[in-house]
Amino acid sequence: MNSDLCKRLGIEFPLFAFSHCRDVVAAVTNAGGMGVFGAAMMSPEELEEELSWIDAQVKGKPYGVDLIVPNKFEAKGEDLSDAEILAMVPEGHKDFASALLQQHGLEPGDLEPARADRLVFRKNISAEGARRSLDVAFSHPIALIANALGLPPQDMLERGKALGVAVGALVGTAQHARAQVAAGVDVIIAAGGEAGGHTGEVSTMVLVPEVVQAIAGSGVPVLAAGGIATGGQMAAAMAMGAAGAWCGSVWLTTAEAETNPVVKEKMLAASSRDTVRSRSRTGKPSRQLVSAWTEAWEGKAAPTPLPMPLQTLVSEPALHRIDQISQTGHAGAQDLATYWVGQGVGLMNQTMSAGAVVQQFKEEFLTAYERLGTLLEE
Amino acid sequence: MNSDLCKRLGIEFPLFAFSHCRDVVAAVTNAGGMGVFGAAMMSPEELEEELSWIDAQVKGKPYGVDLIVPNKFEAKGEDLSDAEILAMVPEGHKDFASALLQQHGLEPGDLEPARADRLVFRKNISAEGARRSLDVAFSHPIALIANALGLPPQDMLERGKALGVAVGALVGTAQHARAQVAAGVDVIIAAGGEAGGHTGEVSTMVLVPEVVQAIAGSGVPVLAAGGIATGGQMAAAMAMGAAGAWCGSVWLTTAEAETNPVVKEKMLAASSRDTVRSRSRTGKPSRQLVSAWTEAWEGKAAPTPLPMPLQTLVSEPALHRIDQISQTGHAGAQDLATYWVGQGVGLMNQTMSAGAVVQQFKEEFLTAYERLGTLLEE
Numbered sequence: 001m002n003s004d005l006c007k008r009l010g011i012e013f014p015l016f017a018f019s020h021c022r023d024v025v026a027a028v029t030n031a032g033g034m035g036v037f038g039a040a041m042m043s044p045e046e047l048e049e050e051l052s053w054i055d056a057q058v059k060g061k062p063y064g065v066d067l068i069v070p071n072k073f074e075a076k077g078e079d080l081s082d083a084e085i086l087a088m089v090p091e092g093h094k095d096f097a098s099a100l101l102q103q104h105g106l107e108p109g110d111l112e113p114a115r116a117d118r119l120v121f122r123k124n125i126s127a128e129g130a131r132r133s134l135d136v137a138f139s140h141p142i143a144l145i146a147n148a149l150g151l152p153p154q155d156m157l158e159r160g161k162a163l164g165v166a167v168g169a170l171v172g173t174a175q176h177a178r179a180q181v182a183a184g185v186d187v188i189i190a191a192g193g194e195a196g197g198h199t200g201e202v203s204t205m206v207l208v209p210e211v212v213q214a215i216a217g218s219g220v221p222v223l224a225a226g227g228i229a230t231g232g233q234m235a236a237a238m239a240m241g242a243a244g245a246w247c248g249s250v251w252l253t254t255a256e257a258e259t260n261p262v263v264k265e266k267m268l269a270a271s272s273r274d275t276v277r278s279r280s281r282t283g284k285p286s287r288q289l290v291s292a293w294t295e296a297w298e299g300k301a302a303p304t305p306l307p308m309p310l311q312t313l314v315s316e317p318a319l320h321r322i323d324q325i326s327q328t329g330h331a332g333a334q335d336l337a338t339y340w341v342g343q344g345v346g347l348m349n350q351t352m353s354a355g356a357v358v359q360q361f362k363e364e365f366l367t368a369y370e371r372l373g374t375l376l377e378e
Numbered sequence: 379m380n381s382d383l384c385k386r387l388g389i390e391f392p393l394f395a396f397s398h399c400r401d402v403v404a405a406v407t408n409a410g411g412m413g414v415f416g417a418a419m420m421s422p423e424e425l426e427e428e429l430s431w432i433d434a435q436v437k438g439k440p441y442g443v444d445l446i447v448p449n450k451f452e453a454k455g456e457d458l459s460d461a462e463i464l465a466m467v468p469e470g471h472k473d474f475a476s477a478l479l480q481q482h483g484l485e486p487g488d489l490e491p492a493r494a495d496r497l498v499f500r501k502n503i504s505a506e507g508a509r510r511s512l513d514v515a516f517s518h519p520i521a522l523i524a525n526a527l528g529l530p531p532q533d534m535l536e537r538g539k540a541l542g543v544a545v546g547a548l549v550g551t552a553q554h555a556r557a558q559v560a561a562g563v564d565v566i567i568a569a570g571g572e573a574g575g576h577t578g579e580v581s582t583m584v585l586v587p588e589v590v591q592a593i594a595g596s597g598v599p600v601l602a603a604g605g606i607a608t609g610g611q612m613a614a615a616m617a618m619g620a621a622g623a624w625c626g627s628v629w630l631t632t633a634e635a636e637t638n639p640v641v642k643e644k645m646l647a648a649s650s651r652d653t654v655r656s657r658s659r660t661g662k663p664s665r666q667l668v669s670a671w672t673e674a675w676e677g678k679a680a681p682t683p684l685p686m687p688l689q690t691l692v693s694e695p696a697l698h699r700i701d702q703i704s705q706t707g708h709a710g711a712q713d714l715a716t717y718w719v720g721q722g723v724g725l726m727n728q729t730m731s732a733g734a735v736v737q738q739f740k741e742e743f744l745t746a747y748e749r750l751g752t753l754l755e756e
Binding site (some may be wrong): 002003004005173175191193200201202203204205206207209210225226228230232233235237238239240241271272273285314342343344346347352366368369370371373374375376377378 | 379380381446490551552553570571572579580582583584585587588593604605606608610612613614615616617618619649650651720721722724731744746747749750751752753754755756
């Protein structure tokens with residue numbers, strides 16, 4: 001595609017695939033788009049291994065890495081031990097999660113070891129943890145590094161500039177887009193409220209033109225995110241001035257995706273109404289597939305979700321157990337199983353390879369353009 | 379524009395303007411789009427007067443009428459007197475509204491007479507009331523009649539078919555779109571959750587392709603609604619398969635609009651984050667401009683909104699008083715003043731005539747199409 005962004009990043013088609021699955025990242029990059037590896041839940045050692053694998057697959061073609069370095073989280077900057085952090089999780093929250101498993105016929109078991117394991121997320125989102133992840137990321141031939149939940153740390157920006165790696169930032173409001181551009185970010189990802197994962201309230205249809213307008217003249221390109229699962233929607237976003245589309249959900253049902261097969265089936269069957277924006281997974285509002293788990297946390301009896309990252313220490317160990325047991329055919333676990341996904345899940349109705357998804361986007365994009373052309377014929 | 383819908387309705391540009399203001403309806407029709415007069419809050423006598431005025435302005439050019447005939451509302455089908463209906467409104471709700479006015483320095487006065495006046499809405503949404511409104515509407519040379527909040531009454535469909543008037547229905551889910559098509563509706567208006575007024579939760583970006591896909595093969599055109607305030611967004615919706623755009627909010631800040639000038643100024647200054655989807659105005663979720671009124675009703679001390687149409691008997695008399703007093707420069711009333719509006723309010727930044735808005739949509743539509751063409755150049 002004939003655009004500054006494609007030229008700068010060396011890509012053919014400005015479709016960005018956010019995924020925690022390295023196979024998806026490599027497949028999308030190899031199909032002419034850009035895979036972006038979501039590394040937030042990973043230790044630096046694991047990240048090193050995954051990026052090396054991707055390097056071998058893409059053979060110099062451009063890909064990116066996405067981190068989460070939030071500006072605000074509980075006990076940020078405080079020098080607390082793992083034990084002190086674990087002690088901050090109220091018993092009531094842990095009990096609610098365990099009881100929920102029991103109500104659905106699952107033995108919760110001892111979730112404490114899994115809770116301790118989850119502290120890697122807290123480490124990653126700390127300044128020190130972020131620096132270690134950045135060291136790994138910048139030691140690979142990445143073309144883009146993106147950050148969510150606030151301004152990127154200063155050294156991400158500086159090292160990006162020095163190494164010629166574009167720095168991207170996810171935003172949910174025009175005001176935040178302006179702040180990101182002022183801070184020196186190279187690419188804005190405007191994520192509408194229908195997106196999976198952490199998300200604001202303004203819809204993609206409104207946010208994209210609002211952000212494009214807000215930072216017009218800066219030369220900073222805007223990628224549209226939120227609800228996009230087809231090439232027709234990508235064309236729609238680009239008709240409104242976006243320079244490309246950033247998709248996460250659509251890869252979750254691809255053949256390569258490591259999504260729990262039970263959740264994958266649920267997603268293929270789901271309509272766009274089967275998601276909920278809730279604080280119950282991470283402490284900040286994030287959109288997820290509706291399940292018995294999310295419904296219980298939205299119920300009146302549920303405790304108020306804890307601030308990030310404490311809520312993660314409640315949800316993730318329980319959800320990990322649910323995921324494992326659901327794959328044995330356990331009906332209660334299948335009812336509880338969920339994952340982050342956007343409203344675009346209503347458009348995800350069949351499994352295909354990630355490369356075939358990119359190809360389909362290209363075809364649908366052209367069809368959408370030709371549809372407008374036909375309408376404008378005299 | 380070269381489309382079946384434009385040919386069928388006899389319009390040049392498939393931009394539909396929902397408005398309670400007859401001047402906007404006439405101006406949009408005269409500019410080549412289609413004005414659709416929102417008649418839900420009007421007696422049959424008033425409707426007759428307004429449509430006659432429009433007829434004189436548009437001189438045979440096509441326009442439409444929009445009614446609200448909900449499938450479900452409190453005491454539907456029951457033969458209750460006005461006094462019995464008024465007695466169903468709890469004192470606690472009335473007191474909360476009056477206290478809110480007082481907290482902002484307004485003397486609420488006796489709101490009972492205004493409450494009685496508001497019963498016209500209950501009459502209009504009843505089967506008998508709807509028939510009287512339909513009699514008036516069908517006695518004018520309308521090209522479209524639309525309904526919100528459920529399947530149109532059978533006689534709306536039958537009379538539409540007999541008279542060659544297209545019958546439209548607003549939907550917020552793909553499932554409802556299928557049911558409307560099965561019932562014989564001629565035009566589906568798919569309204570995303572970012573829309574002003576009564577609205578669902580699925581965003582326009584997702585709902586439009588989902589509805590287009592759900593009723594593909596039926597030949598029934600889909601208009602996109604929700605958040606659309608520019609021609610670029612209209613092009614986006616049509617790239618996704620919509621046959622046109624249905625806009626409400628964008629007309630509220632036009633020169634012709636009868637919007638309270640205080641609210642108009644608030645809308646011009648508002649960002650897309652300054653709206654809230656709340657049951658506090660009608661009893662069903664509807665999106666409104668955030669104000670001290672909506673914030674109080676979203677607060678913990680607020681009573682749970684009543685079912686439609688009882689909540690209207692609480693909100694409208696108070697909001698009418700707020701509107702009047704706000705125009706005298708009263709700061710408290712200005713803080714409270716609000717009206718229905720969608721997230722597209724963030725894109726509404728200057729006042730122009732409704733005709734100029736249509737012209738701007740046409741230009742922005744072309745620009746959007748050309749933007750895609752440039753991207754696709756080899």
